Amino acid sequence: MNHFSTQYQQQRAWVNINHQALVDNVQALKSFLNPHTQLMAVIKADAYGHGAVKVAQTILQSGVDSLAIATLPEGIELREAGILAPIMILGAINSIEQIKDIVKYNLEPTLCTPHQAFIFGETLAQLNATLSVHLKLDTGMSRLGTHWHNGIDFVNYIQQFPQLHISSIYSHLATADDVDTTVMKLQHSRFEEVISALKATGVDIPRLHLANSAGTLCDRTLHYDMVRVGLALYGIYPAPHLHDTIKLQPALEVKARITQIKTLSPGTGVSYGHTFKCDQATKIAVVGIGYADGIPRLLSNKMKVIIRGKFADQIGNITMDQLMLNITDFPDLEVEETVTLLGKEGDLEITADDWANSIGTISWEILCSFKHRLPRVVIENS
Numbered sequence: 001m002n003h004f005s006t007q008y009q010q011q012r013a014w015v016n017i018n019h020q021a022l023v024d025n026v027q028a029l030k031s032f033l034n035p036h037t038q039l040m041a042v043i044k045a046d047a048y049g050h051g052a053v054k055v056a057q058t059i060l061q062s063g064v065d066s067l068a069i070a071t072l073p074e075g076i077e078l079r080e081a082g083i084l085a086p087i088m089i090l091g092a093i094n095s096i097e098q099i100k101d102i103v104k105y106n107l108e109p110t111l112c113t114p115h116q117a118f119i120f121g122e123t124l125a126q127l128n129a130t131l132s133v134h135l136k137l138d139t140g141m142s143r144l145g146t147h148w149h150n151g152i153d154f155v156n157y158i159q160q161f162p163q164l165h166i167s168s169i170y171s172h173l174a175t176a177d178d179v180d181t182t183v184m185k186l187q188h189s190r191f192e193e194v195i196s197a198l199k200a201t202g203v204d205i206p207r208l209h210l211a212n213s214a215g216t217l218c219d220r221t222l223h224y225d226m227v228r229v230g231l232a233l234y235g236i237y238p239a240p241h242l243h244d245t246i247k248l249q250p251a252l253e254v255k256a257r258i259t260q261i262k263t264l265s266p267g268t269g270v271s272y273g274h275t276f277k278c279d280q281a282t283k284i285a286v287v288g289i290g291y292a293d294g295i296p297r298l299l300s301n302k303m304k305v306i307i308r309g310k311f312a313d314q315i316g317n318i319t320m321d322q323l324m325l326n327i328t329d330f331p332d333l334e335v336e337e338t339v340t341l342l343g344k345e346g347d348l349e350i351t352a353d354d355w356a357n358s359i360g361t362i363s364w365e366i367l368c369s370f371k372h373r374l375p376r377v378v379i380e381n382s
């Protein structure tokens, strides 16, 4: 599969990953951060579809301090590719088998409950090993972590295990992309409350972190010792009202080629279900990309593409491997020409936000949707 996808990289449909954009986004983020704040790059889910190993190599050279992934296999993939930077696991690991691999691959787990800390402590004692760990408090996301009310007890409990070195204490924001900052401020004050109570007990305070992309861009008081940035690194703003903070460039483009061109007579239906009917003689192009590549089928009859610097409408239901375009206004297009589905051509641009807004989802999900059937092509300079 890999061999063929390399050989035929730009022949049917593919994703361009602009590594210069990644470098520029890292620089823009770093100059925005408080001077002592470290930048942790969140590269879970294959770096939001951008290719985790290659993204890690590029951004570590550009000054990213550490990496975060969601699952153990994602961490192992990076270590096996020779990545040496600190790697934090955001997800919760509860099995002894996985703890052994965390030690073996020198990864840094998140501890969310006393029970989990106990399993880690016991397993590490048996292995005669130690581990840097990150403690997670739930200040209002209601996902992973110990409830902030029990934060002090949680930290004290973990300090009983000499095998566990507390590298950081963190929490995650639920509404940082919202214009209304009420909940975010409440989470911030709960986090502060735990930390100041800890300080009062004389505990050594490890590194603290709270902000995702939205938190990082909207409020510098959330930066603490480190920020955990995913979406913004890939050049997408977490919310429209955060556009005027720093300049970001999307790193991912989706391209495909025209595989057939034909003209249909008035009244002819297009694709499964005939959800598009030609009201006049219509020239169409078939493009070799479909929902099995990650183009959301819900975009059928709602999306545009860019060809030769002009928008063209997609028509009919998107199929598994192909979709159709109305190219009546493009008289001399030819088979094999490249179409931009996501990305920029001249003054025109189609973004992950455009797609997300059309179908009622978020840009994070759009970026993660592209399948491995689409080769990722590294572009060094735009």
Ligand SMILES: *Cc1c(COP(=O)(O)O)cnc(C)c1O
Pocket: 042, 044, 090, 172, 211, 212, 213, 214, 228, 229, 230, 231, 232, 238
């Ligand atoms: C995914 C994730 C992030 C990154 O979020 P973005 O909105 O993409 O910046 C940060 N922290 C945690 C705990 C996450 O799960």
